[in-house]
Amino acid sequence: MKKSIGPQAIIQPNPVLIIGSYDQNGRPNIMAVAWGGICCSKPPCATISLRQATYTYGNIQHNKAFTINIPSASFVKEADYVGIYSGKNEDKFKALGLTPVKSDVVNAPYVKEFPVVLECGVLKVVEIGLHTQFIGEIKDIKADESILDENGLPDIEKVKPFIYDSAGPGYYALGDFLGKPYSVGRKK
């Protein structure tokens, strides 16, 4: 028998995505987002949800571009920091000793130290409620060569992305390999 716990914004797990953008003066900023992910394969698109009150919201509306950086678990403190403090009041790249790199395909910066970045141009803006959804077309992905697998794709066991749980709350590492998709459930 299941118990009703009421309408809440809870899904488990959530990713930890670090959003890069420039402000109106060209100053780079990063913030943490847990509400986002892939939303289309053709064209390849990713979605992130932001409150209008965030500095990044204004930056993306201005430049129609953002990056989605995937931090390794070794950067959990930095990811948490950029989710707590606003770019309105400080340069978070400088505060953390991280390096902004200007994307060559969209007007947004990415984080040199993080292993994978999606470079996105705004395709649609969807007003929902307290949050606005930015749907970005992925113009390119750039990745550190050291984390690529034999097919030239990011090897998740080398990227070591981590998870955000809003219900707990907690950050969690990637765990054990459980099986191959389109395989473990196939009829014998």
Add this chain to the structure above:
Amino acid sequence: MKKSIGPQAIIQPNPVLIIGSYDQNGRPNIMAVAWGGICCSKPPCATISLRQATYTYGNIQHNKAFTINIPSASFVKEADYVGIYSGKNEDKFKALGLTPVKSDVVNAPYVKEFPVVLECGVLKVVEIGLHTQFIGEIKDIKADESILDENGLPDIEKVKPFIYDSAGPGYYALGDFLGKPYSVGRKK
């Protein structure tokens, strides 16, 4: 120096979400989705992306409702199965020995054996490209009492949700606790 790997639908990690819906004859169906997550806190909303070709797409368009079920890692085979085979051709609940339960708040079934379910009414439909995004308002969440924490919320270490990696590809378990959000990155 980062290497360009081209525009692709890759984010790490993705959740594994099992979508429940009724077809036009009231037959319950489930499918697996990796592209989805929370997209707004007020009203609490979740988004899932589907191809028009899926059986679930037609079901949701018909009923304007769906459930998002979070499977435990012990159900990795069942989750993979419902991502491989279509409800057009079989009753996947019956094939897997899972139990459909009619939601008391939306016209969609949920999976009795999975620990957490979000019951969603369609708020918006966003056409993107190959995929269509359904934004659902979360009308209620129901959860097994055995996985609730002391605050009455789903304890992720008891839910044991798992992760889908489309780049690998692979399913992965939840790993070690890394720290508390809004805490580990706070200025001293």
